[in-house]
Amino acid sequence: MAQAVEEALREKRHLLVEAGTGTGKTLAYLVPVIRSGKRVIISTGTKNLQEQLFFKDVPFLEKHFPGLRVCYMKGRNNYLCRQKLYDLNEQPVLNGLEEINQFRAIANWEKTTLNGDRAEIADLPENSALWHKLDARAEACTGSKCRQFDRCFITEMHRRAIESNIIIVNHHLFFADLAIKLMTEDAPDAGILPEYGSVIFDEAHELEDVAGSYFGITVSNLRFNDLVRGVETTLKLKGGFPPGVHSATRSLFERAQFFFSLIPQGEGRFAFQNRRQFLEEHGVEYNGLLKTLERLQAELELIPEKPEEVFNFSRRTQELRMQLAFLLESTDRNTVFWIERRGGDAPGRRTSGGGSKNVFLQATPIDVSQILREHLFSGLETAVLTSATLAVSNGFDYIRKRLGLENARELVVPSHFDYASQAILYTPPDLPDPRTAQFVPRAADCIRRMLEISRGRAFCLFTSYAQMHQIHDRLLGELDFPMLIQGRAPRNALLEEFRMTPNAVLFATSSFWQGVDVQGEQLSCVIIDRLPFAVPNDPVVAARIRAIDADGGNAFFDYQVPAAVISLKQGFGRLIRSLKDRGALALLDNRITKKAYGKVFLESLPNYRKTSDIGEVEVFFQK
């Protein structure tokens, strides 16, 4: 892999590499990147990998390559905005004792911190409302016109990045930056990343989804609320709040609230059908909202001797108007328009919470391949895409097509783990189809039996919250092992509890299928309830399926099966993380052996020993 990456960098070529777990793929790209002497961006899918690179691999390499300069960049909302802190200091508008304490802690920390990264304040709650008012997000930043610009943590981060050979980011930051640069082509300094010619994408199987979300548009009731609140508090603070602006913000607040209450009802994610009919029925309210945005922008522009922030508000108002118009009126055929309703409840909780939900109007590109081909890959000297799960049936057709990456060299580097002796894959011979009602009780029995054999120490991974809860509740009180369930605590806390609790069993869904590393006996069994096909009535998935079929392809084989293969490889990949790990895998979905397409899954998985005889699993554990 290192040789292939070195050649790709030298010959300015693109490269796709699947490198199995434990192959040392991070060093296999870091070393050639350092030797190339070029400035290279390394983009990872998860924060875990980003941290592992920076805090583990880089210090090791620094010993061998003195003078190496590496930096680590997060999204802007991870950093403190000094100006906002000083503004709030002058006129504190704080809610309750907790916020006052947090404010004091942040103000003290600001005096000494070098990076301004909130991760340095250990006890700041993840969802701190105060932090949301103080972070350095782009919307409220006045850039080089800000009095703090030279001391700003974002400026500092930018400076460090310019001086670095290697810049470690994550896909979210990378695509947020690319999307900003595409929108502001005439402002080459837009965005946060300095110029680059080569990028390594690790965990590249996630690129399609992340790119889709950043090349799309979201307009929510929250964005209107944030804009109104921002304008009102800033102008009050700066001592000039003309009545015209006041009346425009009040009217915008009311009109937006009413408009969002008219959006078609529905829970979760669903397609925004009949936008034309919606406009016919609610054209008055829609046009009224657009007009109020125009009015606010005009009023803002009339303010004499505007504080710098006002230019920002004016730009945001215009952006909101254009984006709302696109969401309601565009007929772009490569875009799916959909609605999402979600509230403050943590995912996985079954309570509805009763509070009113926020409404997000979304536009997502159906196919990102053309955008990526034109705006990313064609402009790069070298893109290396790597992951432990990129190939399907040993080939890269799927990923190449989805991402528009033509002319890339390809390499599959098998893992050096001895899967045939380290892991056994059990598929129960007689379970009903997972789509039938009889499945849950029978699957629960099967899981109980597996857990007795493995003495807990297991991940039970589900494709839906409903199934996770149903099976968990059936087994509760029937097993002698501590049972943990997703949603009970934050993800990392739950994982830590799993690691520390002997014989624990964790019930979880898709967010635990990737980026989770539990080495050793503590994780000896991974059970997956069904083949992880993406939910076909999800609006984005459904639009992709329709588009592929309409184009003469076969969405099931070209898209749904390969995507599920990659997810299954990810899920099972949790088990064997080192040469010493051993354990059992179980897939409770017999379509893998009964349906013709099951073969694609089986030939894409590592060569685990396979059995349908639970007795063999028992013998495996006795050994």
Ligand code: SF4
């Ligand atoms: S430059 Fe922007 S982010 Fe930095 S302190 Fe000023 S307003 Fe805040």
